[in-house]
Amino acid sequence: MNNCSGYHSMQYSKALPVGLYSIIIGASFGVLATADEELTVMQPLEVIEVHAQRRLQDIYDVTVAVTIVDGEYLQQRQLKDSVELAALSPNFTASNAAAEGTTPALTMRGVGMFDYNTSTISPIAIYSDDIVSGGASFLSSQLYDLARIEILRGPQGTLFGRNTTGGAVLLMSAMPEAEFGGYIRTSVAQQQHYRTQGAINTPINDDTALRFAFNWQDYQYSMKNIMPGAPTAGMEQASFRLLLSSRWQDWELLFRLSSEHWQGVPKPVYNAGVFSDLAAAELCPPGLVGSRQCVDAFGLSVPSDDYWTTAANTFDKRNRTDSWSGSIHVSREFSPQFTVKSVSAYKSFNRTHLWDADGPGQFIEGRLGSNSDFFSQELTFYWEQGTRFWTAGLFYLQEELIQNNSLDLFRDFRAVPELAAVPAQFFYANSLKNKSVAGYGQLEQPLSSRLTLTAGLRLTDESTRYRARSDLDTVAFYLPQLWDLNGEVADTQWTGKLALNQRLTQQHMLYYSYSRGYKSGGYNGGFATSPEEAANSAYGPEYLDAFEVGSRWRSANDQLRWDMAAFYYDYQDQQTFVNFSSGVAPYHVLKNAGDGKIFGFESQWRYQPNQQLELRLALGYIPTAKLGEYREGEMFVANSRLPFTPKWTLGAAMQYQQSLSRGRLLWQLGVDYQSSVFFDQYESDYTRQAGYRLWHGRLGWQLTADLELAIWGKNIFNQQYTELKFDSIAALGAITQLRGEARQLGIELSYQF
Structure with missing residues (x-):
C-alpha cells in the first residue's frame, strides 16, 4: 500500500493514515558501484x-x-497557518516578525528574509496546488482540508516556475472524489479560540466531482493590553476553497476558486526600557530588560510583572485583509510517454494594517496598505523516453503592487511647543510591477542499475519597475512630493543543477548534488525618511552555490528509518535586511551584504517497533551561518551570524494507540526546540532570543468509526519566548518586542460522513 504520510502509521480513522514522516536527506559515504553490478532483490518494501x-x-x-x-x-497538531509549518521540518524557522497581518519571516537552512515590507519577494516560495505564492503578502495562508504538504529544502529552479534560493513548500488540497462524503470539525480553546472547519465532496457524474471546504476561526492573543480604553486584540478569519475536477478521454481539468477574509486588532507590542539610570544613561543588563528595574527614554517601566501583560496605544489599530484566487489546470496525455500540463492563475490581495511600535505613547506608528494583482501562466512538458525522463517548462508571472503606507513619528510632541519641530508624518504612494519569464528543463538519465544522473538548466529574465513617492506633514508645513523616484531593476541569469543518485541496496541510497541558485534584485518599498534613503532602497540580485550530500536508509523490516543531509552554501551578494539603529528615525532596508557562508547538517529517525507505538526525532544543526561583509556610513557588518538562524533545531514526538472496549485512544506528545537566535545583524544581547522548547500534545478518543472527541494542548508548559525583538534604543530607549503565545488547551469534536 502506498502511504502518502511517508511511513507506516497506525490506522486510526477512515480518513488518511495519521502521521508525520520528515525525510531528511543527508551525509553518508560509500564507494560507487560498478556499472554491471545489480541490486539485490529482497522482499517488497512500502x-x-x-x-x-x-x-x-x-x-x-x-x-x-x-x-x-x-x-x-x-x-x-492544530496548525493554523503556513507560518506554523516550520515546526515540522529541521533547519526551518518562521514567525510573524512584525505581528500577524504583516509579511512573515521564513528562513530555511539560513536562507530567508526578515522584512515586513510587502514589496519583498521571499527566497522561499509557497505553492498552493501548483500556484506560486508571488509577493510576500501571499506567504501567509490558512491550513485546512489538505491532503499533504511537502517541504523542499535547497534551491528550487530547474523544475518550478518561480526561482527560489531557499526552498519551496508545496500545499496539496484534498481533491474531489467519486463518492459522496465529508466531515465537520469544531474546536474550543483558551484565549477565546473558536474554530469550525469542514468539507463536502459530491460527484456530479462518472467523470466529474466537486469539493467545497471552509475554515472559520475567531481568537484572541495571549498578550493582555491594560491600556485604558484599548480594544481586545484578536483576529477573525474565514476561508473557503471550491474545487471542480473532471476527466474525459485523455484530458484532465481542475478548476480552483478560493478566498480568505481577515479582520481584527493586531497583537500589542511590549515596550521594554533599557536604562537603569536614565539621567546617567546607564544601561540595564540584558537579563533585566523587561523588568520594572529598567525604564525607557521617557522614564516609563513595564506595567506589570506578568510576561503576557503590556500597555500599548492600540485605540485605532486594525487589520483587514481580503484576498481571492482562481486557477484553471488542464493536462493532456498525448501518449503514455508524453503529457502536457497548463496552469493559469489569477490572485487579488488587499490589506490594511495599522500598527504601533512604541507601547503606551504615540511615537512610532504607521499604516501598511497593500493592493496586489497577480497573474501567472505555466506550461510543463513530461516526456518518458525509455529509462530517460525529461521535464521542461515555460513560466510567466506578472504582479503589480500598490502600497499606501504611512509612518508617524513622535506625534505626542506636537502638543509641546518646545518639541513641535520634531514630529513628522510621511505618506508613501509606491507602485511596483514585477515580471518574470523563464524556461527550464531537467533530465533524469540512468547510467547503470545503481546510478542515475540528474541535470537541470534554467534561464530567468526578471524585472521590477518602480515608482516611489512620499509627502511630508509637520506642524509647520505640508510638503507634497518630498521625493518622486522612478527606476527599474532587471537581470537575466542562467542557473542549474547536477546530481547523482546512487542506489547501494534496496534499502539504502546516496545522492550528491550541486545547485546554482539565484534571486533577482528589486526595490524595497519601506519607511524611508529622506530622498537619499528612498533612492538607496534598490538592491541587486543574489547568487547561491549549494553543495549537498545525502542518504536514505531503512531496516529490512522497515521498523527503523534514518535519513541525513549535509550541505554547504556559498553566497554571493547576499540580500540582507539591514537595521540602521543609530538614528532617531527607524530605518531598515534590504541590501546586498557581500559574500556569506552556511554549513549545516540534518538527520531524522523514525522507529515503529509495533503497530501501537511510534517514535520520531528530527535534528538540524547549522554551526556556520555567516553574513557577508557590509559597510555603509558608520555601519559596518562583518562575519556576524545570520538573523533568524538558530544553531540547533529539534523536533521529537511519540504516539501510542490503545484499544478500548468501546473505541480507541491515540496518545500524542511532542516537543519542538530551537537554540538562541539574533533578530538583526548586530548580534546584540539586547536583541537575542534564548533557546526555548514548546511542548504539544493530544489525546483522541474515537468513539465510533465516524465520531472522535479529543483534547489538545500547545505550549503546554507555558514557555516564555519572543517572535521579535527590535532595537529601538536610539528612538525610544527601549527594545520593542512581540511575545509568543502562552499555553493553550482545547477540546475538539469531529464527525465524518
Missing part, C-alpha cells in the same frame, strides 16, 4: 512517493531534501 520533482516518484529516486506531512496530522 513505496514512499513524493511530488518533489513535479511528478509522483519513489522518494529513493529523488535528489531533493523533502519533508512530507499528511493532512490529518496537520489537523491534529
Whole structure:
C-alpha cells in the first residue's frame, strides 16, 4: 500500500493514515558501484512517493531534501497557518516578525528574509496546488482540508516556475472524489479560540466531482493590553476553497476558486526600557530588560510583572485583509510517454494594517496598505523516453503592487511647543510591477542499475519597475512630493543543477548534488525618511552555490528509518535586511551584504517497533551561518551570524494507540526546540532570543468509526519566548518586542460522513 504520510502509521480513522514522516536527506559515504553490478532483490518494501520533482516518484529516486506531512496530522497538531509549518521540518524557522497581518519571516537552512515590507519577494516560495505564492503578502495562508504538504529544502529552479534560493513548500488540497462524503470539525480553546472547519465532496457524474471546504476561526492573543480604553486584540478569519475536477478521454481539468477574509486588532507590542539610570544613561543588563528595574527614554517601566501583560496605544489599530484566487489546470496525455500540463492563475490581495511600535505613547506608528494583482501562466512538458525522463517548462508571472503606507513619528510632541519641530508624518504612494519569464528543463538519465544522473538548466529574465513617492506633514508645513523616484531593476541569469543518485541496496541510497541558485534584485518599498534613503532602497540580485550530500536508509523490516543531509552554501551578494539603529528615525532596508557562508547538517529517525507505538526525532544543526561583509556610513557588518538562524533545531514526538472496549485512544506528545537566535545583524544581547522548547500534545478518543472527541494542548508548559525583538534604543530607549503565545488547551469534536 502506498502511504502518502511517508511511513507506516497506525490506522486510526477512515480518513488518511495519521502521521508525520520528515525525510531528511543527508551525509553518508560509500564507494560507487560498478556499472554491471545489480541490486539485490529482497522482499517488497512500502513505496514512499513524493511530488518533489513535479511528478509522483519513489522518494529513493529523488535528489531533493523533502519533508512530507499528511493532512490529518496537520489537523491534529492544530496548525493554523503556513507560518506554523516550520515546526515540522529541521533547519526551518518562521514567525510573524512584525505581528500577524504583516509579511512573515521564513528562513530555511539560513536562507530567508526578515522584512515586513510587502514589496519583498521571499527566497522561499509557497505553492498552493501548483500556484506560486508571488509577493510576500501571499506567504501567509490558512491550513485546512489538505491532503499533504511537502517541504523542499535547497534551491528550487530547474523544475518550478518561480526561482527560489531557499526552498519551496508545496500545499496539496484534498481533491474531489467519486463518492459522496465529508466531515465537520469544531474546536474550543483558551484565549477565546473558536474554530469550525469542514468539507463536502459530491460527484456530479462518472467523470466529474466537486469539493467545497471552509475554515472559520475567531481568537484572541495571549498578550493582555491594560491600556485604558484599548480594544481586545484578536483576529477573525474565514476561508473557503471550491474545487471542480473532471476527466474525459485523455484530458484532465481542475478548476480552483478560493478566498480568505481577515479582520481584527493586531497583537500589542511590549515596550521594554533599557536604562537603569536614565539621567546617567546607564544601561540595564540584558537579563533585566523587561523588568520594572529598567525604564525607557521617557522614564516609563513595564506595567506589570506578568510576561503576557503590556500597555500599548492600540485605540485605532486594525487589520483587514481580503484576498481571492482562481486557477484553471488542464493536462493532456498525448501518449503514455508524453503529457502536457497548463496552469493559469489569477490572485487579488488587499490589506490594511495599522500598527504601533512604541507601547503606551504615540511615537512610532504607521499604516501598511497593500493592493496586489497577480497573474501567472505555466506550461510543463513530461516526456518518458525509455529509462530517460525529461521535464521542461515555460513560466510567466506578472504582479503589480500598490502600497499606501504611512509612518508617524513622535506625534505626542506636537502638543509641546518646545518639541513641535520634531514630529513628522510621511505618506508613501509606491507602485511596483514585477515580471518574470523563464524556461527550464531537467533530465533524469540512468547510467547503470545503481546510478542515475540528474541535470537541470534554467534561464530567468526578471524585472521590477518602480515608482516611489512620499509627502511630508509637520506642524509647520505640508510638503507634497518630498521625493518622486522612478527606476527599474532587471537581470537575466542562467542557473542549474547536477546530481547523482546512487542506489547501494534496496534499502539504502546516496545522492550528491550541486545547485546554482539565484534571486533577482528589486526595490524595497519601506519607511524611508529622506530622498537619499528612498533612492538607496534598490538592491541587486543574489547568487547561491549549494553543495549537498545525502542518504536514505531503512531496516529490512522497515521498523527503523534514518535519513541525513549535509550541505554547504556559498553566497554571493547576499540580500540582507539591514537595521540602521543609530538614528532617531527607524530605518531598515534590504541590501546586498557581500559574500556569506552556511554549513549545516540534518538527520531524522523514525522507529515503529509495533503497530501501537511510534517514535520520531528530527535534528538540524547549522554551526556556520555567516553574513557577508557590509559597510555603509558608520555601519559596518562583518562575519556576524545570520538573523533568524538558530544553531540547533529539534523536533521529537511519540504516539501510542490503545484499544478500548468501546473505541480507541491515540496518545500524542511532542516537543519542538530551537537554540538562541539574533533578530538583526548586530548580534546584540539586547536583541537575542534564548533557546526555548514548546511542548504539544493530544489525546483522541474515537468513539465510533465516524465520531472522535479529543483534547489538545500547545505550549503546554507555558514557555516564555519572543517572535521579535527590535532595537529601538536610539528612538525610544527601549527594545520593542512581540511575545509568543502562552499555553493553550482545547477540546475538539469531529464527525465524518
